[in-house]
Amino acid sequence: MAEETDLEIEEAGGNKKKIIIAAAVAVVLVVVGVLFLSSSDEAPVETLAEEETATEALQSTSASAKTGSALYVAMPRPFVFNVPGASRDRIVQIKVQLLVRGDINEEIAKKHIPLIEGTLLSVFSTTTADELSTSAGKETLRLSAVDKVQAAMEGVEGSKVIERVLFTGFVMQ
Secondary structure (H helix, E strand, O other): OHHHHHHHHHHHHHHHHHHHHHHHHHHHHHHHHHHHHHHHHOOOHHHHHHHHHHHHHHHHHOOHHHOOOEEEEEOOOOEEEEEOOOOOOEEEEEEEEEEEEHHHHHHHHHHOHHHHHHHHHHHHOOOOHHHHOOHHHHHHHHHHHHHHHHHHHHHHHOOOOEEEEEEEEEEEO
């Protein structure tokens, strides 16, 4: 009987320790949460003024072609074409998206999709499989595509419209 009484006392003491530890952990979590929320909500007035000044400076120095937010115009279908290679001809598939700035340039780019597709296809057909097998060759092709598309758009619209040509998919067999 004495042994059973000792057991009950030890179990009660163990539960008290667990409750105290759990309460201490809860208090620490609440304090950390309150500190985190209060420090992230309020920013010093000087910091906000500096951020606004920096944002205005960046906006005023950007070129007129880069006005507006970045938007992406996906070409409706991937480009599939043959390229000659040293050992054999290869088939290439490239998925393309165009980076434009602002809603106006997005609408202009969408309006001239056939012109852009034709220009890109003519650029892509001038390359070889050996050039496309290296990352430097792919980058050269992309830069050439940007130059030709911008020249075509400038001839039609009077501005470059397209900022970048992005290859979002590239497969060569």
